[in-house]
Amino acid sequence: MCLGVPARVIRVEGNVATVNIGSVEYESSTLLLNDVAVGDYVLLHAGFAIEKIDPEEAAETMRLFNEISNLEEE
Amino acid sequence: MNHGNGGIYMNQLISELFLHFFKNETIQEQTDSAILNVPAGHLAFTTDSFVIDPLFFPGGNIGSLSVCGTLNDLAVSGAKPVYLSAGFIIEEGFEFMKLERIVKSMALEARKAGVRIVTGDTKVVNSGKCDKLFINTSGIGMMEEKHLLIGSGCKVRPGDKIIINGPPGEHGMAVMQARKLFTFKTCLKSDCANLYPMISKMLKHSGLVHFMRDATRGGVAAVLNELARKCNIGIEIDETLIPVNEEVKVMCEILGFDPLYIANEGKLIAVVGEADAENVIGVMKQTKTGRETAIIGEITGSHSGRAVLKTKSGGKRIIDDLMGDQLPRIC
Amino acid sequence: MIPEGMRYIDEFRDSALVSNISRKIGLISEKQINLMEVCGGHTMAIHKNGLTDFLPETIHLLSGPGCPVCVSSQQCIDHAILLGRIPGVILATYGDLIRVPGSQTSLEKEKARYADIRIVYSVLDALEIARLNRNHRVVFIGIGFETTAPSSAAAILQAGKDRINNFFLLSSHKIMPPALETLAAGDTQIDGFIAPGHVSAITGYGIYNKLSEVYHRGVVISGFEPADILQSVFMLVKQIESGHFQVENEYTRIVKPEGNSRALAIMNEVFVPADAEWRGLGIVPLSGLAIKEKYAAFDASKRFTVKVPDSLPPAGCICGEILTGKSKPTDCNLFSATCNPLNPVGACMVSAEGACSVFYKFMK
Numbered sequence: 001m002c003l004g005v006p007a008r009v010i011r012v013e014g015n016v017a018t019v020n021i022g023s024v025e026y027e028s029s030t031l032l033l034n035d036v037a038v039g040d041y042v043l044l045h046a047g048f049a050i051e052k053i054d055p056e057e058a059a060e061t062m063r064l065f066n067e068i069s070n071l072e073e074e
Numbered sequence: 075m076n077h078g079n080g081g082i083y084m085n086q087l088i089s090e091l092f093l094h095f096f097k098n099e100t101i102q103e104q105t106d107s108a109i110l111n112v113p114a115g116h117l118a119f120t121t122d123s124f125v126i127d128p129l130f131f132p133g134g135n136i137g138s139l140s141v142c143g144t145l146n147d148l149a150v151s152g153a154k155p156v157y158l159s160a161g162f163i164i165e166e167g168f169e170f171m172k173l174e175r176i177v178k179s180m181a182l183e184a185r186k187a188g189v190r191i192v193t194g195d196t197k198v199v200n201s202g203k204c205d206k207l208f209i210n211t212s213g214i215g216m217m218e219e220k221h222l223l224i225g226s227g228c229k230v231r232p233g234d235k236i237i238i239n240g241p242p243g244e245h246g247m248a249v250m251q252a253r254k255l256f257t258f259k260t261c262l263k264s265d266c267a268n269l270y271p272m273i274s275k276m277l278k279h280s281g282l283v284h285f286m287r288d289a290t291r292g293g294v295a296a297v298l299n300e301l302a303r304k305c306n307i308g309i310e311i312d313e314t315l316i317p318v319n320e321e322v323k324v325m326c327e328i329l330g331f332d333p334l335y336i337a338n339e340g341k342l343i344a345v346v347g348e349a350d351a352e353n354v355i356g357v358m359k360q361t362k363t364g365r366e367t368a369i370i371g372e373i374t375g376s377h378s379g380r381a382v383l384k385t386k387s388g389g390k391r392i393i394d395d396l397m398g399d400q401l402p403r404i405c
Numbered sequence: 406m407i408p409e410g411m412r413y414i415d416e417f418r419d420s421a422l423v424s425n426i427s428r429k430i431g432l433i434s435e436k437q438i439n440l441m442e443v444c445g446g447h448t449m450a451i452h453k454n455g456l457t458d459f460l461p462e463t464i465h466l467l468s469g470p471g472c473p474v475c476v477s478s479q480q481c482i483d484h485a486i487l488l489g490r491i492p493g494v495i496l497a498t499y500g501d502l503i504r505v506p507g508s509q510t511s512l513e514k515e516k517a518r519y520a521d522i523r524i525v526y527s528v529l530d531a532l533e534i535a536r537l538n539r540n541h542r543v544v545f546i547g548i549g550f551e552t553t554a555p556s557s558a559a560a561i562l563q564a565g566k567d568r569i570n571n572f573f574l575l576s577s578h579k580i581m582p583p584a585l586e587t588l589a590a591g592d593t594q595i596d597g598f599i600a601p602g603h604v605s606a607i608t609g610y611g612i613y614n615k616l617s618e619v620y621h622r623g624v625v626i627s628g629f630e631p632a633d634i635l636q637s638v639f640m641l642v643k644q645i646e647s648g649h650f651q652v653e654n655e656y657t658r659i660v661k662p663e664g665n666s667r668a669l670a671i672m673n674e675v676f677v678p679a680d681a682e683w684r685g686l687g688i689v690p691l692s693g694l695a696i697k698e699k700y701a702a703f704d705a706s707k708r709f710t711v712k713v714p715d716s717l718p719p720a721g722c723i724c725g726e727i728l729t730g731k732s733k734p735t736d737c738n739l740f741s742a743t744c745n746p747l748n749p750v751g752a753c754m755v756s757a758e759g760a761c762s763v764f765y766k767f768m769k
Contacts, residue, residue, distance in 0.1 A: 003330050003446065004552075004603050004629075006413035022324040022411055025259040029529055031559040032668040041413065043606065043659055044328075046499070046549075047527020048556050050668060051606045051659050053413055058658040065422055065632050067429075256526045327411065329500075329526070330449075330757065387631040388420035389455025394766045 004045040006053055009038050017042070017049055091174060092194055095181035096160070100192040108193040110157060110214070116222060118153035120144060121212040129176065129207060131252035133245075133264030136209055137176035139339060141183040141191075142268050143290070144213040149270040150286040150342055152224040152277065153215030158184060160194040161210040166201045176207070187268050189213075221277060227305045227345075229284040232375040235351035236309065237344045239272065239358055240265065240366040241319035242294050243326065246336035250325075258328070260321045265340035272361040273342075279357045282347030289341045295334040295393050297343045298381040309381040311371035311393065334383075334393060345373060413658070417630030418454075426635040427459035434463045434642050439594050441730055443585065444601035445472030445758025446629050452767040454631045464638065467593070467730030468763075470584050470686060471601055473549045474501045474756035475728065478682040479716040481577040482507035485546050487711040488575065489520035494709075495538065496522045497531035498546045505755045508716045528553075528560040528574075535564070535572035544705045547576045552603040554578040554694055555668035558675035561696070561703045573705035576696055579681055582612045583692035589620035593730045597623030597641040599634065602656040607672070609664025610652050617650040628656040675700055684718075684752040686725055724751035727760050734761040741765065 007019035007028065017030045019042065029048045030036045042049035093102060100108050124140040134142075141158065148155040160180065164173065184191050223229050244265040251262050269288065276283055287297045302309045316333075326333050340363055346354045351369060358364030381393040416422075442448060448468045451457065457466065470476050482505050489496040489512070496512070503513045503524060516522040521541075525531050528545050535543035547557040557574055564572040581604055588595060600613055605626040613624045623644035627637035637655040644650055654660050672694075681693025696704040718724075721739050726732040734740050734753065744750035746762055753761035 003328060004606075005324075005327050006411070008412075021328065022320045023261070024321050024324045024328075027257065029527075029559070031563070032555050032665065032671060034667055043603070045603060046553055046556055047529045048559070050552070050555075050603070051661075051665055054658050058413060061633075061636075061655070061658055062416070065426055065636055255524060257530070324411065327414065385454045386418045386420060387423040387454045387456070389423075389458045389631070391453065391455045391767045 004043045004050065006041050007044040007049070009036055009040045009042060012036055012038060019044060019049070087196060091177050092196070095177050096184070096191040096194070097181075098190045098192065100190065101194070108157070108159075110192065112156075112214075113216065116217040116219070118148050118151050118215040118217050119212070120147040120151070121210065122147060123208060123210040125205070125208050126249065127205065128249075128252050129172065131264055132248045132262060134266040134339075135176055135179055136207060137179035138183050139266050140209040140211045141180050141187070142266050142339060144211040145187055145189065146269045146288045146339075146342070148213050148215035149268075149273045150225070150288050151215070151217070152221030152286070153217045154274065155187060155189050155213055155215045155270055157214045158189055158191045159212045160191050162194070162196045163204050163208040164196065164198045165204050165206050166198055168206055173207070183268065187270060220281070224283060224286055227285045227301050230301070230305055230307060230345050230373055231284070231347070232307065232373050233348045234284055234345045234373040235348055235369045236311065236371040236373065237346060237351065237355060237358070237367060238289075238294065238317065238370050239269075239342055239364045240340070241317040241322060241333070242289065242338055242341055243322040243333035243336035244319055245339040246293070247322050247325050256329075258325065260325065262321050262325070265338055267340035267363050269340065269342055269363055272358055272363045275357045275361060276344065276354055280346065280350040280354050282350040283344060283354065284347060285345035286342055289338045289343055291337050292395070293333070293335045293337060294341070294343060295332075295381070296395065298393055299395050301345070302381045303379050306378045308374040308377040308379070309371060310374050311381065311383050313383055313385045315368055315370045317366045317368050414630060417628070417632045419632070422632045423459060423635060426632060426639060430459075430464070430635065430639045430642055431461050433639075433646055434461050435646060437463050437465075438596040438642070438645055439465050439467050439730070440597045440599060440638060440641055441467040441469045441588065441595045442599040443469035443471035443581070444604070445475065445756060446603070447599055447601070447627065447634060448472065448760060448763050449758045450629050450631065450634060452763045456631055456634060459635060460638065464642065467595065468727070468760040469588060469730060470683060470728040471550070471581070472756050472758045473553075473579065474505060475724070475752040475759045476579065476683040476686065477502065477505060477548050477577050477752070478684050479506070479508050479718075480682065480713055481546075481548075481575075482512065483509075483716060484706070484711065484713045485512065485544070485575055486510060486515050486520075487713060488544050488705060488709055489515055489522055491709065491711075493541050494521070495534060495541050495543045496520060496546065497525050497534060497543055498522065499548065500524045501756060502546060502548060504749065505752070506749060508714065528556050532560050532564060532569060532572055535569050536567070539571055542571045542573065544573045544575055547574050547578050550579055550581055550601070550604050551607045551672070554580075554676060555607060555672040558671045561675050561700050562671065564703060565700070570702065573703055573708055574696060575705035576676070576694055578676065578694040579683065579692055580678065580694060581608075582615070583689050584683065584686070585613070586615055586620070587686070587689060588729060589616050589622055591729065595622060595730065596645050597625070599637050599641065600624050600626045602626055602628045602633070602660060605654075605656065605660045605664070607665050607668050609660070610654065610662050613652045617652050621650050623650050624652045626652070626654045626656050626660050628659065684724060686728060719750050722751040724753045727753050734764040737761070
């Protein structure tokens, strides 16, 4: 039940955002999220888009994961 | 449908459907037993019952499943399937058109496989006494001496390679899709298929096929665990080498399932001596059911009795038996 | 259509990345510490990916009471079962709950015998069942923390809007902070918390402030992929080694400091905190979510009159100690021989994400 998956929004109609997870399509509810637009990545959880995924933060997280050189210098 | 009890309606059912579609001299005789001519040697004999729900699913139906399932049980044992029987338990009121579709599928699969359905039985039961339709098929196959031990696993040795003929999980997830429990849109199809053409090429080209089993209920995990326990050997699988069906992977992520535990109807696990593994893979890849064949691991001398998975992230875990079905009535 | 793979998942599972982060942890970890992961999703991810292989001997992971199935009380299941036996009632539930034992039976066994019980992926599927079956009453069993509570709330609001008066919620929703503070105040040695990423996506950071400010524990909000979890461990070790405790966020691509205000508003519109029973922990004050009087028309606990028996914990079951990190699954006399995934006795074995179930499957 903690299972949330990233999904890409391909269509928005009223409170329904059609999303793709890989090539699987699902009609998710946007009742819990403001301003969902086509092209956004959202976290799909139990039928609802509950948050948007921030691509810049994702890239920054990757950079932090790989940060090791300054540790080895210490 | 009043075809239950030996009267004119039953005869109609038999003649219109079964005799019509399972056309061969033996079944036309309609004797109490089929009299078969078999050469001297070893016979393989298997039986299976099919209670799948729903009856129709993407990639097949209970009919095609009942034929392919039994053909595969013979083929993975190293036998050449020759004859089948088919028994039907039909719930009163079941639509004739649906039954016809199912029987047609069975006839088609049998014909494609060069196998004859030579005997059968039909019973119609009162409404509520069975869920629409149950089918039992039994099969006879001919075995060569050199293949007798393939099913047992006792020829398996450390260093042998473990092979699968394609991505696991397609049948189970297609059936789940057909049950309409969830509203995800996928192109998932059951992998239901006759594996004998691929297997006969494998056995023709290599004398080092040490073990085979089809990964039906309980999936790949069940086969690996049974093999590890029964033959007291260790198994190591590399997650990065397992072929992936993208939609199966996605649905498993969403629902929390593991593809290794999901039922298949067109996938086998083969264990082949290291020297011949690449050769066998080459042969398998040239067949319809083996295009995505891959080596996924090997038999080891360590952690005997256990199957271990090295995950994508590099960590290891034990592949345990699934306790209880992830999805009921899957085959 | 060419599949694009699972973006924002696959890259966070890369083995080189995981090795790298593991090395970082090894470079700075000196003290012997206990870290508690408080989410069934984390328990599962750690063991499914064999992540304990990547941690040094100095770090010990404890599994906490963040598995909503595990902490659903026996009474909750009994209540649902009694509702399911009422003629004309359809029960809808997340699949996770289907094998949880009540005092006598389970939803799975009831389904086989009498009741119309349907597994759904989303509460909205249950609402749809109600919409299509107006002559039945549909009861959805609402379990989960702040991640799923807004979904249940949204469903009630939608039911009101569409006048689907045959839809009801049996709320067993709970919230995290009271249980976390009980743990921090208790006698289990917990040096830091790996906080649940998806709960935090809804609530934001604030719910954890007391843990660092008052109880002086490290808190890192973590995603669910292997790289996320190990990076969170790294961040916690840094805090603990330096003695500088705070609430940090590893899962920045999803979790914002203020959380999801719209989801929170919807949750708070429908629910009010109430005392709740946690299996294995007993009553934790103001840790549950009850439906407000305003929405009583959709409250299954008010609209149906059933007498739910008092329940006693099964003899020998130490789930309470396991859920609070005081004991390991192997410390329990019932583990494996008596209590196993096929015949679960206690909550920790029942759920696929429960500490005992995970331990049984992946560590045996």
